[in-house]
Amino acid sequence: MPLGADHLIHANVVCSDFERSLDFYTRLLGARVIGEVFEFDAGEDFMTILGVTGGARCRAALLTWSDDDTATYLDLLAFADGGGHAARTAKDTGLARLGLRVRDLAAALAWIEEHGVPVVGGPVTLTPMPGRQRHVVTIRDPDGTLLTLMEFPERR
Incomplete structure (x- = not known):
């Protein structure tokens, strides 16, 4: 069950x-x-x-x-007592990254670049399933957590 x-x-x-x-x-x-x-x-x-x-x-x-x-x-x-820090990549076992939907990836990318947030990869356009595109870029938060920003063009 x-x-x-x-x-x-x-x-x-x-x-x-x-x-x-x-x-x-x-x-x-x-x-x-x-x-x-x-x-x-x-x-x-x-x-x-x-x-x-x-x-x-x-x-x-x-x-x-x-x-x-x-x-x-x-x-x-x-x-308060902290803990260890492990640098992660998208290939590491476990929760590798978090995904956030954005309405306009180009505007989001301009905003994060203006504020000095480093881009890990992208932007790229993916087609995970026929007819369903995703515009995608990956960044890191201040501690290195991978965050993927995704625009779903068909949902505008």
């Missing part, structure tokens, strides 16, 4: 500098904070579900690009 999941709730991005990453995702990429930025002590229960021992102090924000606060969101976290 299948799991029964019906949609992706959230993705989690752990960052090294909370303010820098919050600015990147909100000011540069246009996300909005659901509710407010908050701090909490990650107790044993929270750390247990993450498979980490001991507690930790966190700053967090739930971010969305939707007008619906119950839509899929990005959980941005920074742990």
Whole structure:
């Protein structure tokens, strides 16, 4: 019997500098904070579900690009005691990148270049299925998380 999941709730991005990453995702990429930025002590229960021992102090924000606060969101976290950093590529096992739909890739590309965000690859036009083009470019967030920006021309 299948799991029964019906949609992706959230993705989690752990960052090294909370303010820098919050600015990147909100000011540069246009996300909005659901509710407010908050701090909490990650107790044993929270750390247990993450498979980490001991507690930790966190700053967090739930971010969305939707007008619906119950839509899929990005959980941005920074742990006070930090953690390791692993440089990733799109070939690495596990969650390799996050994809964001944009309305106008040329305008998005001009905006990110104006703000010094390095482009990893693209822009290119892909046709993953007959008749369904995607204009695509990949960038990195301040900690190196790969983000693919995609325009769906047929949905303009």
